[in-house]
Amino acid sequence: MSDKLPNLPLAGVRVVDFSRVLSGPYCTALLADMGAEVIKIESPTGDDYRHVAPFKNGESALFTQVNRGKKSVVVDLRTPDGQKAVRHLVSTADAVVENFRPGVASRLGVGWDDLKSVNSSLVFLSISGFGQTGPWAHKAAYDVIIQGLCGLMSVTGQPDGPPTLVGEAVADVVAGMFGAWALTTALFERERKGGREAPGRYIDLSMFDSMLSFMVTSTTASLFTGEVPMRVGNRHPLSAPxxxxxALDGxxxxxxxxxxxxxxxxxxxxxxxxxxxxxxxxxxxxxxxxxxxxxxxxxxxxxxxxxxxxxxxxxxxxxxxxLLNVVQALSSDQAEARNILVPVEDRRLPQQHLVRQPAVFSGVVQTSLRRAPKLGEHTRELLS
Structure with missing residues (x-):
């Protein structure tokens, strides 16, 4: 994988990433797009997303999209050698991201208390379904569960129909975005207070909390009126038309x-x-x-x-x-003018494009994205 980067804002930042599936990997993909060196720690069998369809040339589409630009290191965290290797990497890092269930990172020896002892300036982001505290903290959390519990499904769909799942894993993606914002905020604070000599931060980010913050219209209407927002179909709940x-044809x-x-x-x-x-x-x-x-x-x-x-x-x-479908939106003149689809340099996926992060920074021209890594591709390089 090429390390040649344009003049990106997070160049020089090293992130050790224990996360898997979607919320954490989406967060760190945004960081990688901006130049951060993201070291993805994987088990010998790899992230679950490596094995989830759809596939192209044997590569998972979902894994490729949310793990672009990262390096892969295979480590068995259940072994002393694995934990030693990880502690070495963390000692050189700026940040850690994990999305285990509460308590799992500590049981594996990679929790906040374990790792701040080897790097006191570490920014440590924990993403979980419900956060590290509260009566729901240890519940299993998937996007569909969070959409139901936060009220999003209750306000989605036709008035006389059932609650409806949003057609995207929105809780995972929203938590990933808030995670990238929180982590870079903490890094900015650390830089202002002395950089690597300043103390780090622990960040407890909940998918449930993220969705309640995301649902501005529904939560605000409820808080100001005391009423329960309900489904209104294909219209705005407060304004009209x-x-x-x-129309005749759509x-x-x-x-x-x-x-x-x-x-x-x-x-x-x-x-x-x-x-x-x-x-x-x-x-x-x-x-x-x-x-x-x-x-x-x-x-x-x-x-x-x-x-x-x-x-x-x-x-x-x-x-x-x-109203456009997804293919029409991706191929629209606007998407083309904004260069939202960027080619990925990957021999396994020739001429493949991916959706880039959406912010356009002055002085930065993103002509390509770095590919997702092979399982364990960088183990020897980073642990030798």
């Missing part, structure tokens, strides 16, 4: 958040008489009578193609867009 609507989304935009919408659909109707005088009243507004909009849009609808609304300055 603000959601997904039917679907489109609208975002009307003020009276000026509502006036423009009514003009476009030929329903200007609604402007003098008290039921639609405010955003709150429009939300209350959303179903009536939907009927007016879809009576007009149901006779027109999505492309025509989007063009008309955009011309009038009303935020509107078509």
């Amino acid at each position: 603000f959601g997904c609507y039917t 679907y489109f989304s609208l975002a009307v958040l003020n009276k000026k935009l509502f006036s423009k919408l009514c003009k476009v659909i030929g329903a200007e008489h609604l402007l003098s109707d008290e039921r639609f005088a405010t955003d709150l009243s429009r939300s209350t009578h959303e179903s009536i507004l939907r009927d007016y909009i879809e009576k007009w849009s149901g006779a027109r193609n999505v492309a025509e609808i989007v063009s008309v609304f955009e011309t009038e300055g009303v935020p509107c867009g078509p």
Whole structure:
């Protein structure tokens, strides 16, 4: 694996990564994209994601995406030699990331108390389902469990339908993003206080906590009104018209958040008489009578193609867009202009592209991503 990096913000930062599957590896993939040297510690059988479909040329798509740019070291943490090897690596590191269940890292000899003794400036991030404390701390946590417990499923789906799982492992990914933010925040603090001479930090990050922080609309509405947010289907829970609507050949989304935009919408659909109707005088009243507004909009849009609808609304300055599938989104002109798909330098996967982290830094041109490592590829290099 090439170590040639552009001028990336985290170049020179070393992270020892004990995490596996998704939340932790996604966190450290973001760090690797920004130049950090991420040393992935794997068991002799490797991360579970190495064995999860879909596969291409024998390589797991999921493992490749969330372990790009890392180095792999195989260590058996259940042995004294394995623990000794890991302690040596940690003594040279800036940060550690793990996503074991609470207590497991300590039983393996790689917990915070074990490793800060060999590196007092260490930033140590623990990602778990429910955090290190609380009555649920030792519960098993997978994305579907967290989505159910945090309330996300309860507000997703049609009003007369069942709670619905979001079509992405959002709890894992959100925790990974918060993890990368928390870890770099702690590293920034350490640098301001003396770098390697300053004390480190322990960070306890919960997927459950992360999702409650992520759900801004639902939690805030509940806290301010005392009401229980419920499913509202393909619309915004608080504003209208603000959601997904039917066209002749598909679907489109609208975002009307003020009276000026509502006036423009009514003009476009030929329903200007609604402007003098008290039921639609405010955003709150429009939300209350959303179903009536939907009927007016879809009576007009149901006779027109999505492309025509989007063009008309955009011309009038009303935020509107078509609903794309994933392939269409990845191949869109916007995705191409933003270079969101970056080639990965990997002989095992010729001409393969991956989705990069989304932030664009001035002075940094990301022309390729470093590949995911073979199992144990860097063991000899890093432990010799």
